[in-house]
Amino acid sequence: MDHDDVLALFDRRLRRDARPDSGSTRIERDGAVLRQVGAAHDWNGVLWSDLDEAGADEVIAAQVRYFAGLGLEFEWKTYGHDRPADLGERLLAAGFIPEDEQSVMVADIRDLPTEVVLPEGVRLVPVTDAAGVDLMAEAAEQAFGKPNPAQRQRLLDQLAQGSETVTMTVAMAGDRPVSAARMELVPGTEFAGLWGGGTAPDWRGRGIYRALVAHRARLAAELGYRYLQVDASDQSRPILQRLGFARLTTTTPYVRGVS
Structure with a gap:
């Protein structure tokens, strides 16, 4: 897997050409920014931006005003290779709160x-x-x-809409759910995204996370997808690396509350 080629494909397919992730959201282009907008329980935020040092602060302020006008909290999802290099510092200065940095992990499904x-x-x-x-x-x-609760409502919405782009799986130990995960397919692209996968503390280290990855990899392969992508925490990154995933870049969400 060529790192630079796959990163460029990732940026183009999943960011610059992003599609709404549900029937209640829409994609909007505003100059050098692409954002998703929906209801309060939807994911609202900036998916992609192409900024320079001279105009970045003005563009950030414009997005803050836009979402404030809608009364929505939103997220600016930054990536390690985004420009300008100090984008995170500029978002902090504009009142955003950073969440934990994650590793964007990608694997060719044929190798998993x-x-x-x-x-x-x-x-x-x-x-x-x-x-x-x-x-x-x-x-x-x-x-x-x-x-x-917002995530739960988004999943209920996807079920109600009969979405064929999301598969959800729960791992049951008897009558107790001990882990759960979903896969979001991106039609017209080579990518399927893995989300969730968290396991109850007393069931960790027994292979459930790996089993859920394998299960979704098989489903994605059957549907003709080539790459799996995961935003991985420090806890899941070593597991994914052992399975054959490579770190493509990093991502850090910056969240701005309702003004």
């Missing part, structure tokens, strides 16, 4: 293991209804330590 190996007593269950979404939300709360 697709055999699903689960610990005894654990099974993977596809999520097809609201009850399944509730199980996913329960697993995520165990894994990450806090509820995420």
